[in-house]
Amino acid sequence: MQSARSTIRKSSTTDAAGVASCASCTSSRRQKISSDAPWDKSIELCRESRVAATLALSEYIPTKPPFPGEKFDLIYAFSVFTHLSARSGKAVMEACRASIADNGLMAITIRPQSYWEIHDQKQNIVDVKAMHRDHMEKGFAYTPHGREPIDGDITYGDTSMTLDYIKENWKGWSVAGVEFNLQDAYQVIVFLRPVQSGD
Numbered sequence: 001m002q003s004a005r006s007t008i009r010k011s012s013t014t015d016a017a018g019v020a021s022c023a024s025c026t027s028s029r030r031q032k033i034s035s036d037a038p039w040d041k042s043i044e045l046c047r048e049s050r051v052a053a054t055l056a057l058s059e060y061i062p063t064k065p066p067f068p069g070e071k072f073d074l075i076y077a078f079s080v081f082t083h084l085s086a087r088s089g090k091a092v093m094e095a096c097r098a099s100i101a102d103n104g105l106m107a108i109t110i111r112p113q114s115y116w117e118i119h120d121q122k123q124n125i126v127d128v129k130a131m132h133r134d135h136m137e138k139g140f141a142y143t144p145h146g147r148e149p150i151d152g153d154i155t156y157g158d159t160s161m162t163l164d165y166i167k168e169n170w171k172g173w174s175v176a177g178v179e180f181n182l183q184d185a186y187q188v189i190v191f192l193r194p195v196q197s198g199d
């Protein structure tokens with residue numbers, strides 16, 4: 001990532017709570033950091049803590065990018081797609097696709113199938129067998145948390161997915177690489193590049 005670091009001018013995180021780690025990995029003054037999250041509490045906390053970023057509240061199932069017209073060299077989301085429903089995740093990726101520079105990079109984390117073995121049932125009860133089956137058969141397994149639905153969809157819960165699922169369902173993106181995550185073995189880092197129409 002060393003070479004990418006020197007060329008990043010504008011970065012964005014799809015989650016306000018992730019700004020601190022983004023800010024610490026970048027140092028150029030020419031960088032502009034933007035952040036969005038659907039939880040107004042996250043935005044509020046960032047404002048209170050004077051996080052040096054342009055902040056915006058996004059939608060749970062976005063219909064438009066949170067920073068319309070802006071293009072970002074780097075968009076990252078740590079521990080976000082590990083929680084989103086299929087519908088919400090697809091909509092967020094479409095909003096990010098509209099916001100990424102042509103040669104931009106997106107970094108996200110996803111959970112592997114093995115996550116279901118260590119899932120904390122005290123936090124959220126899941127049918128582990130069903131999650132393994134869905135992951136293997138559909139490439140995507142999800143159990144919603146006990147939250148209010150947004151337009152009929154509980155957008156937040158616990159999620160695992162495969163790279164094949166990403167390739168088949170997130171149009172306009174290609175998987176550029178995968179890294180093990182030393183901070184959390186149950187979150188795999190996936191790098192994505194925008195695919196130009198005609199590629």
Ligand SMILES: C[S@@+](CC[C@H](N)C(=O)[O-])C[C@H]1O[C@@H](n2cnc3c(N)ncnc32)[C@H](O)[C@@H]1O
Pocket residue numbers: 014015016017018036037038039042058059060061077078079080083084088092155156
């Ligand atoms: C487990 S927290 C991760 C926080 C932080 N990135 C970290 O690693 O500590 C999940 C985050 O997902 C964000 N989130 C929830 N629903 C979302 C959505 N539909 N679109 C984008 N972000 C969402 C929330 O803002 C929340 O902070």
